[in-house]
Amino acid sequence: xxxxxRSAAESExxxxxxxxxxxxxxxxxxxxxxxxxxxFLAWRDILVRYKQTAIGIAWAxxxxxxxxxxxxxxxxxxxxxPSEGGAPYPIMVFAAMLxxxxxxxxxxxxxxxxxxxxxxxSKVYFPRLIVPASSVMTSFVDFMISGVLLGxxxxxxxxxxxxxxxxxxxxxxxxxxxxxGFGLWLTALNVKYRDFRYVVPFIVQFGLYVSPVxxxxxIVPQKWxxxxxxxxxVGVIDGFRWAVIGGDAQIYWPGFFLSLGVVGVGLLWGxxxxxKTERTFADLI
Amino acid sequence: MPDAIIKVExxxxxxxxxxxxxxxxxxxxxxxxxxxxxxxxxLLHPLQSASQAAFxxxxxxxxxxxxxxxxxxxxxxxxxxxRNGAGKSTLLKILSRITAxxxxxxxxxxxxxxxxEVGTGFHPELTGRENIFLNGAILGMTRVEIKxxxxxxxxxxxxxxxxxxxxxxxxxxxxxxxxxxxAAHLEPxxxxxxxxxxxxxxxxxxxxxxxxxxVGREGRTVLFVSHNMSVVSTLCEKGILLDAGRVVAAESIxxxxxRYAKQLIDCSSSKYIGEESEPGEPHITxxxxxxxxxxxxxxxxxxxxxxxxMSVENMRRGLSLNFSIYxxxxxxxxxxxxxNVSPFDEISANGEFVCEVDELLLSEGSYRVAVALVxxxxxxxxxxxxxxxxxCAAPLHGRQIVNANFGTNVIMHHRWSVPGCQME
Numbered sequence: 082x083x084x085x086x087r088s089a090a091e092s093e094x095x096x097x098x099x100x101x102x103x104x105x106x107x108x109x110x111x112x113x114x115x116x117x118x119x120x121f122l123a124w125r126d127i128l129v130r131y132k133q134t135a136i137g138i139a140w141a142x143x144x145x146x147x148x149x150x151x152x153x154x155x156x157x158x159x160x161x162x163p164s165e166g167g168a169p170y171p172i173m174v175f176a177a178m179l180x181x182x183x184x185x186x187x188x189x190x191x192x193x194x195x196x197x198x199x200x201x202x203s204k205v206y207f208p209r210l211i212v213p214a215s216s217v218m219t220s221f222v223d224f225m226i227s228g229v230l231l232g233x234x235x236x237x238x239x240x241x242x243x244x245x246x247x248x249x250x251x252x253x254x255x256x257x258x259x260x261x262g263f264g265l266w267l268t269a270l271n272v273k274y275r276d277f278r279y280v281v282p283f284i285v286q287f288g289l290y291v292s293p294v295x296x297x298x299x300i301v302p303q304k305w306x307x308x309x310x311x312x313x314x315v316g317v318i319d320g321f322r323w324a325v326i327g328g329d330a331q332i333y334w335p336g337f338f339l340s341l342g343v344v345g346v347g348l349l350w351g352x353x354x355x356x357k358t359e360r361t362f363a364d365l366i
Numbered sequence: 367m368p369d370a371i372i373k374v375e376x377x378x379x380x381x382x383x384x385x386x387x388x389x390x391x392x393x394x395x396x397x398x399x400x401x402x403x404x405x406x407x408x409l410l411h412p413l414q415s416a417s418q419a420a421f422x423x424x425x426x427x428x429x430x431x432x433x434x435x436x437x438x439x440x441x442x443x444x445x446x447x448x449r450n451g452a453g454k455s456t457l458l459k460i461l462s463r464i465t466a467x468x469x470x471x472x473x474x475x476x477x478x479x480x481x482x483e484v485g486t487g488f489h490p491e492l493t494g495r496e497n498i499f500l501n502g503a504i505l506g507m508t509r510v511e512i513k514x515x516x517x518x519x520x521x522x523x524x525x526x527x528x529x530x531x532x533x534x535x536x537x538x539x540x541x542x543x544x545x546x547x548x549a550a551h552l553e554p555x556x557x558x559x560x561x562x563x564x565x566x567x568x569x570x571x572x573x574x575x576x577x578x579x580x581v582g583r584e585g586r587t588v589l590f591v592s593h594n595m596s597v598v599s600t601l602c603e604k605g606i607l608l609d610a611g612r613v614v615a616a617e618s619i620x621x622x623x624x625r626y627a628k629q630l631i632d633c634s635s636s637k638y639i640g641e642e643s644e645p646g647e648p649h650i651t652x653x654x655x656x657x658x659x660x661x662x663x664x665x666x667x668x669x670x671x672x673x674x675x676m677s678v679e680n681m682r683r684g685l686s687l688n689f690s691i692y693x694x695x696x697x698x699x700x701x702x703x704x705x706n707v708s709p710f711d712e713i714s715a716n717g718e719f720v721c722e723v724d725e726l727l728l729s730e731g732s733y734r735v736a737v738a739l740v741x742x743x744x745x746x747x748x749x750x751x752x753x754x755x756x757x758c759a760a761p762l763h764g765r766q767i768v769n770a771n772f773g774t775n776v777i778m779h780h781r782w783s784v785p786g787c788q789m790e
Binding site for chain 1 (some may be wrong): 381460461463464465466467468469470471472473474475476477478480482486487489491492496498499501504505508509603711746750
């Protein structure tokens with residue numbers, strides 16, 4: 082009897098209409114209702130990742146470290162490029178490695194996430210946005226590990242950051258927005274065109290060279306800088322460097338805001354495109 | 367009289383089917399191939415807007431559901447039945463919001479939870495405890511809810527000792543028990559269940575059925591898909607019979623089950639002819655019942671000598687064939703399997719199988735034959751309704767079997783005797 086009463090009371094409040102070609106009105110409310118699923122999926126991915134591979138954490142440490150060494154040797158020593166704001170070259174590189182690896186890993190993880198969770202998509206309803214969004218969280222754990230590494234590196238070089246470090250969370254937020262925005266877009270494309278998964282590693286590899294990871298974006302000629310900032314990661318990386326290195330490090334504000342704009346557009350577009358194609362996922366997967 | 371809790375109006379769903387069977391259509395293929403096989407010719411329409419382009423791409427439109435209309439009252443327990451490909455799974459998927467309809471409208475006045483598969487989202491690396499939380503969240507429970515029911519779930523699944531063992535080390539029985547236990551503790555107003563009870567041992571199945579009945583008694587609405595007519599009949603009060611994506615009947619469960627049985631007989635033939643599948647892939651091409659003289663037949667007598675003939679194209683080593691005989695209630699009576707070989711068996715390698723039964727010890731009635739190809743424990747092909755044949759009553763060694771054997775299916779050789787007289 083208890084069940085009957087409850088259902089009568091709740092059914093007045095809850096009416097769901099499923100109609101063809103209409104995006105659901107409850108979507109954002111549902112997203113909130115399923116926030117725990119988001120948490121559980123992220124928790125699962127992290128747990129499995131660090132449970133399965135004993136070298137899971139070692140991998141998260143080694144990858145940015147080795148890349149940093151290679152970039153420091155090639156760009157700092159061999160090419161003799163200048164650092165930024167008096168910071169040691171390795172710190173400058175590492176401050177860029179943080180957001181870049183976060184972005185690159187997040188793209189990879191999220192674009193594969195829906196296909197990897199195909200059994201869920203075809204058997205249970207929940208806002209699909211949760212899957213790629215939660216997979217970004219795994220990359221965020223790696224990001225945190227790298228963050229600790231950066232701290233160690235700064236201690237090693239006896240490098241003290243300035244007050245700008247306090248603004249770092251803002252740039253982390255922007256990095257998140259960039260990762261989720263482009264991640265969603267790639268995720269949707271990956272479901273629709275399965276061979277898209279071959280494109281993602283290429284984008285990531287290509288992006289590493291066109292983004293100022295191994296070098297300071299100040300070496301880009303002034304007249305090209307605004308155009309260079311169309312790459313959304315330029316703004317994110319410059320912001321990170323500015324926050325971490327502090328001191329004399331300069332940020333090219335017009336370029337930063339342009340990058341920020343691109344990130345914003347990317348996020349809106351990513352969500353829009355994802356929402357548009359979301360309803361067909363179960364049929365395609 | 368309670369209001370309609372589910373209202374379905376002019377609901378239709380079409381799929382585009384790629385005949386080249388790309389990887390991305392893999393799951394869709396599973397869902398639809400049976401449907402296409404049985405009703406394809408009647409239902410496939412050319413794609414109207416871009417038929418030429420569609421033709422080039424090998425894409426066709428297939429209506430899995432067409433103009434469905436029905437209402438379900440709160441507290442009803444509804445069995446949805448129909449042959450493979452009739453649209454049952456598609457209907458459940460639309461009702462549980464996994465896929466969107468092509469046209470039409472569904473109104474749900476209550477929160478729904480669907481159980482289309484046992485153990486969705488279970489991760490083999492995680493422990494039983496972790497999987498309870500994960501699976502609960504996937505099915506829409508909150509953490510607080512799961513916590514409060516945790517002990518109940520564990521007790522129901524009988525896995526207390528293995529809570530902190532990764533589920534990859536579980537036996538398949540434990541795995542299924544745990545998975546069902548989580549699902550059984552959902553408390554939605556509308557529960558949508560797809561043939562998930564076909565798993566687990568008999569004792570646990572009974573426990574699950576009990577749980578489902580309990581859910582129904584609490585006044586929740588249950589939608590239940592199954593091929594097992596005896597389960598549907600006991601669990602549900604009303605039934606909806608689907609055929610080729612349309613509602614054929616929506617009445618009390620006994621009427622609908624009868625209609626379904628009749629429908630199966632009507633559509634049956636004495637010979638199953640398989641359709642083309644992927645080139646090079648093994649598939650069943652012919653299945654038929656042969657009488658004593660070796661000609662195809664649909665009607666045999668109790669005690670007759672019968673041969674079951676099956677032909678498989680692209681037969682390969684390691685592939686086994688088996689077929690089961692079901693009664694019209696959906697109860698499996700017997701299974702014949704090429705895995706169970708005896709020294710007297712001869713199995714040809716060319717893909718033609720003959721199973722000789724010297725005396726068919728089945729009583730009067732209609733029977734359904736399902737055929738499956740299995741390789742390394744994985745089902746390559748399964749034809750749910752390959753054949754339907756009728757058995758007519760006939761005296762068995764002079765014994766007259768009356769009243770259709772009182773509703774039972776199997777006859778056995780036996781002898782009544784007087785105590786003390788056997789010694790002679």
